[in-house]
Amino acid sequence: MLMPVVFVGGMSSIGIELATSRLIAPYFGTSTFIWANLIGLTLAYLALGYYLGGRLADRYASTSLLYLITALAGFASALIPFLARPVLRASLGAIDNVDAGAFYGSLIGVIVLLAVPVTLFGFVTPFAIRLRATDVDTAGSNAGRVWAISTVGSIAGSFLPVLLLIPLVGTRNTFLIMALAVIIVSGVGLLGSSSPRFGLVTAVLAALLVVLNATVDAHPIKPPYRGVLLAEAESAYHYIQVLDENGVILLALNEGHAIHSIYNPATPLTGGPWDYFSVAPLFLDDAPDLESSLIIGLAGGTAARTILDIYAESTVDGVEIDEEIVSLGREYFALDDPRITTEVEDGRFYLTATDQTWDLIGIDAYRQPYIPFHLTTREFFEETARHLTDQGMVVVNAGRSDTDYRLVDALSSTMLDVFPHVFLIDTMNYDNTLIIGTFAPASVDAFLANAGGLESGSTQAIIAEAAMTYGNIRVAEPTIEPYTDDRAPVEWLIDQMIVDAAREEET
Numbered sequence: 001m002l003m004p005v006v007f008v009g010g011m012s013s014i015g016i017e018l019a020t021s022r023l024i025a026p027y028f029g030t031s032t033f034i035w036a037n038l039i040g041l042t043l044a045y046l047a048l049g050y051y052l053g054g055r056l057a058d059r060y061a062s063t064s065l066l067y068l069i070t071a072l073a074g075f076a077s078a079l080i081p082f083l084a085r086p087v088l089r090a091s092l093g094a095i096d097n098v099d100a101g102a103f104y105g106s107l108i109g110v111i112v113l114l115a116v117p118v119t120l121f122g123f124v125t126p127f128a129i130r131l132r133a134t135d136v137d138t139a140g141s142n143a144g145r146v147w148a149i150s151t152v153g154s155i156a157g158s159f160l161p162v163l164l165l166i167p168l169v170g171t172r173n174t175f176l177i178m179a180l181a182v183i184i185v186s187g188v189g190l191l192g193s194s195s196p197r198f199g200l201v202t203a204v205l206a207a208l209l210v211v212l213n214a215t216v217d218a219h220p221i222k223p224p225y226r227g228v229l230l231a232e233a234e235s236a237y238h239y240i241q242v243l244d245e246n247g248v249i250l251l252a253l254n255e256g257h258a259i260h261s262i263y264n265p266a267t268p269l270t271g272g273p274w275d276y277f278s279v280a281p282l283f284l285d286d287a288p289d290l291e292s293s294l295i296i297g298l299a300g301g302t303a304a305r306t307i308l309d310i311y312a313e314s315t316v317d318g319v320e321i322d323e324e325i326v327s328l329g330r331e332y333f334a335l336d337d338p339r340i341t342t343e344v345e346d347g348r349f350y351l352t353a354t355d356q357t358w359d360l361i362g363i364d365a366y367r368q369p370y371i372p373f374h375l376t377t378r379e380f381f382e383e384t385a386r387h388l389t390d391q392g393m394v395v396v397n398a399g400r401s402d403t404d405y406r407l408v409d410a411l412s413s414t415m416l417d418v419f420p421h422v423f424l425i426d427t428m429n430y431d432n433t434l435i436i437g438t439f440a441p442a443s444v445d446a447f448l449a450n451a452g453g454l455e456s457g458s459t460q461a462i463i464a465e466a467a468m469t470y471g472n473i474r475v476a477e478p479t480i481e482p483y484t485d486d487r488a489p490v491e492w493l494i495d496q497m498i499v500d501a502a503r504e505e506e507t
Contacts, residue, residue, distance in 0.1 A: 001063075001067070001183060001186075001188055001189030001192065001284040002063060002128055002131060002189070003128075003146075003149055004183075004189075004190060005066065005067060005070050005124060005185055005186060006124055006128050006137065006149045006150050006183045007126070007149050007150070007152065007153040007156075008070075008151070008153060008181050008182045009073070009101060009121050009124035009125075009150065009153065009182065009186050010121075010124070010125075010149070010150035010151060010153025010154040010157065011154065011156045011157035011160070012073070012074065012116055012117075012121060012153075012157060012178045012179070012181065012182050013042075013122070013154065013157065013179070014119060014157035015045075015155045015156075015158075015160060015161045015178045016077045016080065016118070016175060016178060017038055017039070017042045017114070017118070017156070017173055018158070018161045018162060018166075019114065019165075019166065019174045019175050019178070019419075020038060020080065020111070020113075020114060021034070021038055021145075021159075022166055022171045022174075022234065022276070023080070023081055023088075023092055023110070023171050024084075024088065024110055024111075024113055024336070025238070025239050025254045026088075026222040026254060027156075027222065027240040029209065034390060035440075037108070038155050038489075039190075041111050041112075041114065041115075042114060042118055042386075043328065045114060045115050045118035045119045045122065045198055046118060046119070046121070046122040047049045047122070047124015048118060048119050048122060048125075048322050048342050049118065049119040050123075050125065050126055051122060052119070052122075052123065053122055053123030053124065053125070053126045054126035054127075054129050054130070055124075056123065056127070057126055057127040057129075057131070059129060059293055060378060061130050061131055062087065063131060063189065063193055064190060064193040064195040065191040065278070066123070066127045066128070066131065066189075067186040067187075067193065067198070067202075067381070068186070068195075068198055069123050069124075069127075069308070070123075070124060070182055070186045071122060071182070071183050071186035071187065071190070071198075071201075071205060072120070072186075073116075073117045073120035073121050073123075073181040073182060074178075074180070074181075074182030074183040074205075075149060075179065075205045075209065076116045076117040076120065076182060077175060077178065077179045077182075077439065077506060078115035078144065078175050078176050078179035078180075078209045078213075079243045080113050080114070080117070081171065081172045081175050082114055082212065082216060082417045083139070084113055087109045088110060088138050088222075089111050092254065096180065099214045103163070104463065106458075109302045115161075117266055122197050124150070125146055125147060126201055127314060128146045128150075128275075129142060129143045129146050129343055130147065132145075138270070140187065140411070141239075149150075156321060157178075160175050162177070162236060163236070165177060165178075166234055166236070167234070167235060167236055167324075170193045170234055171234060172213065176209060176210075177243070179209060180209065180210075181199070183202050183205055183209075183433075184202075184206065184207045186202055186409045187199045187202030187203055187206070190202060191493070192501055198268055206404050210305045213430050217411075223242070224241060224243050225241065225243065225252045226243055226245050226252075226259075227243040227244050227246070227248075228243065228244045228245075229241060229242075229243060230242040230243060230244050230249070230332065231328060231331075231332070233312065233324050233328065235322050235323070235324035235325070236322070236324075236409075237321060237322045237324075237460050238253045238254055238322055238324070238325070239253065239254050239326060240252075240253055240322075240325060240328065240429045241253075241398030242328055242332050244371075244389070247264075247266075247433070248262060248263070248264045249262070249263040249264075249323070249332050249333060250262055250299075251299055251329075251333065253325075254308070257309060258374065258399070259272075259299075259334055260276075260299045260300070261298060261299040261300025261301065261302045261329070262274070262300075262302050263302065263305075263332065263333040267278055267333075268307070268309040268459055269383065269459060269462060269463070270304045270306075270388045271428060271429040271430075272302075272303060272362075272427060272429060272430045272432070273397045273427045273430055273432040273434060274302040274303040274306055274364070274397075274405055275306055275463045275466075276395075276397075276415065276427060276434045276436070276463060277293075277303045277306065277307060277360070277362045277364075277395050277397075278306050278307050278310050278311075278424055278458060278459075278460055279304075279307075279425075279447075279451070279463050279464050279467055280360060280393055280395045280434070281360070281393070281447055281450075282443040282446070282447045282451055282464060283360075283393070283421070283423055283433035283436055283438070283444070283450075284393070284438065284440050284441070284442050284446060284450075285441040285442060285446045286390060286391070286440075286441075286467040287442070287446070287450045288391050289311055289313075289314070290307065290311040290359045291311075291313075291314050291316060291359055291361055292315055292316075292357075292358045292359050292360075292389075292391060293307055293313075293314065293316045293317070293358055293359060293360040293361070293362065294316070294317045294358045294360070294361045294387070295316060295317070295318045295319070295348070295362045295364060296319045296322065296347030296351075296354075296361070296362065296363050296364065297319070297336075297347065297362075297363065297364035297365030297366075298318030298319060298320040298326070298331040298342060298364075298374070299320060299325055299329070299364065299454055300325070300327070300328070300332070300333035300335060301318060301329055301333055301334070301335045301337075301340060302333075303364055303397075304316040304337075304340050304355045305334065305364055306459070307338070307360075307453065308337065308339055309459050310459050310460045313450075314339070314359075315339050315341070316339060316341070317340075317341045317343065317356075317358070318341065318342045318343065319342075319343045319345055319346075319347045319350045320334075320343075320344060321343060321344065321345065321346050321347070321434035321492040322344075323344045324410075325462050326342050326385035327340075329384065334355070346363060347372075348374050348380055348383065349376060351383050351384060351386075351387055354387070356387065357387050357388060357389050358387060358388065358389065358390065358392060359388075359389050359391065359392050359393075360385050360387065360392065360393055360395060361387060361392070361393075361394045361396075362395045362397070363375060363394065363395070363396040363397065364386075364397045365431070366396065366397060366398050366399060366407075366411075369492045371407070371494055372492065373483075373488040373490045373491065374485065374488075376410070376411060376414065376483050376490050377414065377482075377483045377484050377487050377488050378414055378417050378418060378482050378483065378485075379392065379482050379484065379485045381414060381417075381419070381437070382418055382487075383417055384447055385418055385439070389440070390439075390440065391437065391438075392439075392440070392491070393436055393437060393438035393440070394419070394435060394436070394437045394438070395435070396431055396434070396435040396436075397434060397436075398411050398432065398433050398435055399431060399432055400431050400432065400433055401431055402431060402498075404497050404500065405433070405496065406496070406497060407490070407497065408424065408435065408495055409432045409479045409480055410480055410483060410490065410493060411435055411483075412435050412476035412477075412478075412479075413426060413478045413480045413482055414477050414482040414483045415435060415437040415475075415476070416437075416476055416477075417478075417482040418437065418480045419437035419439060419441075420439060421437065421438050421439070421440075421441075421444070422435065422436065422437045422475070422476035423435075423436045423447075423473065423474065423475055423476060424436075424457070424472070424473045424474050424475075424476050425467050425471040425472070425473050426470070426471050426475070427471070428466050428469075428470040428471070433439075435476065435499070444473055444474070444475060447464075447473060448465075448468065451464035451465070451467075451468060
């Protein structure tokens, strides 16, 4: 059972790292900061395991000892979601109070839970190489075979949780399945070794894990951010909550401190950034009726519904990368409107694969800290420009804080490198700014004139009035070097904004 143990050890060391990322996503998100911590510390634990495992193997070269170590590693990895829960729950108070020390301390506390199982998994490869070393002539081939099998296991651990286990059985059961695979293989090895009684111990450990998993309540994964929890799901991309707040349906993703869609059956108005997509045509000197729109980052379709309320004869194509969000959108957010066509795809890939043009292309995939860099670059906006009609425009929803407009400045400066006319509108109730770019003749004066001609009390007139009263409507100016596919440090920028905001709150 030596090579099977090497395989499942490599699989589990990577698999539990990926599962841990999903475990902490509802609380801390999945920014590059989170991934840097996970990957860096996992490699540190493995390096420590390689060193200690090699020294131990030289002193006690026993297959029974190796199988016992891997069984304990599997058991420790299965406990991670249970031990992490109180730490993660405690972090909610730190987030609400913007207590940066407690926030990051909780994060490190969760990642430290990986120390024991991953370090023990690091024992496996040097131990197996030592056990297979019979003579110098075959030492190289034996070492190569062990590393190859361990790496194949790691490849399986990279794909199995993401593509199969997490979507089908959830994060906690993914930990359990990976752990049981290790414990069972180790137990079989122990039963066939000189220490069969330890094989019976592993059977007891496996049974304890199954009982623990069955008896401890797993839901909800996280308390509802607001209102009442209607549904939760884990997809390949997000932890998702659907919430009911006094009859208004909300979509929250991952750590939940941003609402991604709102559905109010009584009105298309939300007071949020989704409303403002529909007034972008007012900047045009000759404001046309929208016939077709594309929304990249459709989510629950909030912006699409507002556009269709105003331009009832138009159509909206929505691109959303997460199929689970689209499914929940149809169930809870009235996304089954026949005028809305949905595509489950990456937004940029979708654009490059089609020759269709639209009157409006909305980009609503920017939510701190989830900024896909490839949707922020000059090359991306050049691609969107290729899909605009003569009077078409691109509308970007960008996050900010009350005082920090660095992301807005980065995006608007990049868009100015493509479009001759770029305008900004701050939203009334949310820390967002809409960035509008177009080749067609356009101005702030045109917006004011077109808004003045709208029917009083209409949905578009209400939104335009809010924009004129609270939106600080203005012409964008270049302030930084445009982002490109080669250099778009948007993650670095967002990390700075988050740290600076936390520091301001503390002081």
